[in-house]
Amino acid sequence: MGFKNAPMTSATPAEQKASLFTPEIRAEIDRWIAKYPEEWRQSAVMAALQILQDDNGGYLTQELMDQVATYLDMPPIAVYEVATFYSMYELKPVGRHKVCVCTNVSCMINGSNKIVEHMEKKLGIKLGETTGDGKFSLKEVECLGACGGAPMFQIGTNYYENLTTELVDSILEGLE
């Protein structure tokens, strides 16, 4: 039927893989690679990008993406495609704490706009911006699947639900 599905392997698999990343990072990425068929190293690209982003203070550089491409035997363009497609990857520096606030319907009708306004005023930045000291970024996100606790936001790996302006204050003030 002419339907083909093969990994987008680069022409010559790189040999200097061991010189990329720290041994800890390599071990973490390798743990993901081991989950997939041997010829599908590229299945680990999403995890690898997330691991490197976390290690790099929350964002990816072209150099990191190129290294991922080398490590997973992928053409760099295939890595850029993934890094630009998914919303959790950042291609520009972000604050130490990225506040991902949901404004979708359930959150909206439960007052997410008030939460956003409050944070914008408190931090002196708009959605999509980072504070001058590099501590906070505000990001508007789509439904995070916690509508029972609307309004909500995510910081790092944590969900914070049933937000009020007072609760937001205590959460933000409690962060280093």
Next chain:
Amino acid sequence: MANEVCLRNFDQDRPWLLEQYQSAGGYEVLKRILREKTPPEEIIEEVKASGLRGRGGAGFPTGLKWSFISRNAPGQKYVVCNSDEGEPGTFKDRDILRYHPHLLIEGMIIAGYAIGATRGYNYIRGEFWEPYQRFEAALEEARNAGFLGENLLGSGFDLELHSHLGAGAYVCGEETALLESIEGKKGQPRYKPPFPAHFGLYGRPTIINNTESLASIPVIMEKGGSWFKELGVENSGGSKMFSISGNINNPGVFEIPMGTPFSTLLEMAGGMKDGRKIKAVIPGGSSAPVIPGDQMMELNMDYDSIAKAGSMLGSGAVIVMDDTNCMVKVLERMSYFYHEESCGQCTPCREGTGWLYRVVSRIENGKGRPEDLALLDDMTVKIAGRTICALGDAAAMPVQGMLRHFREEFEYHIEHKKCMTGS
């Protein structure tokens, strides 16, 4: 009659632990299947008999989907679970992963056995870190107990399961986009046919089911397909987890029999907040056309009742809105979502969702034109059904629903440059 299937261990202390799951009879069905070497065809027949339909939103019969796999085809087959839960309003699978991960694992193993898959993946949306950690810990427990790996409990059947983390893309809930994503690509849906049963993950035969569907399998195999079917009503077997949110007192996940009146569900969810009047309900996730509150109060929560009212049960995500809400503003937010999440592959969706959003947005912001409603009507028809996946339809349907039931609000906005509800 609530909490009979996925939430049956709801009352346990730390129900996510293997020990707890087994104390409530967990993995007994799997053990029986492996011990008795139950013929896979029998399992598929039982699932068919249960009337279980895909709980992710499409409602396709699960047993039928499994029967499309040619079991005896040589080579690798896969079982994949869709825990990408992203349909706005839906938050049930998160609770299965957080509180009942072994139920899902047992369901995935039985599914793998039924189709002859020796490997499986659970695709968990990237934001679900806590649920992912719970699921990973449960996998480790199951592996150590001999429920995963080679030669499960001495049966000769092998199965390994892994999780795969997403990274933020609604479209990856579409099954072929999800497979592309596991393959390390942009999550863009594939043309169908071929369907995943023939050409799935890594080009191999694959079944892919929603978390709640797979977590329903152990109890179906334990108590029988007809027991499950009879929990529900004609054409809607079983019970279903409803995620109910919005302007209500006690939002949350409720597992109730299919066919339960919406009014009962609303009552379970504590009723309307501040005693306000119910204005509108989105019965099945934001892609499902809105239904006016009065009409909704007369409906039952099953596939046919909601379909007859011109909407769909979808993922069972019920968003309840009171009379302070402006429908134009609600639609503006929903249209923004679909525009944001369109993968860009098909022109009608990529361009059309942008058009829908911009036109609804100008109406909301007092710049609507008299011809805009006709324009919206026309655009929805030009998007729906003309794209590779259902995201185009999902963007068009809420617009059609809002214009069908709340047209006068949109007209008022255009004429008076302000909102009828004063919000």
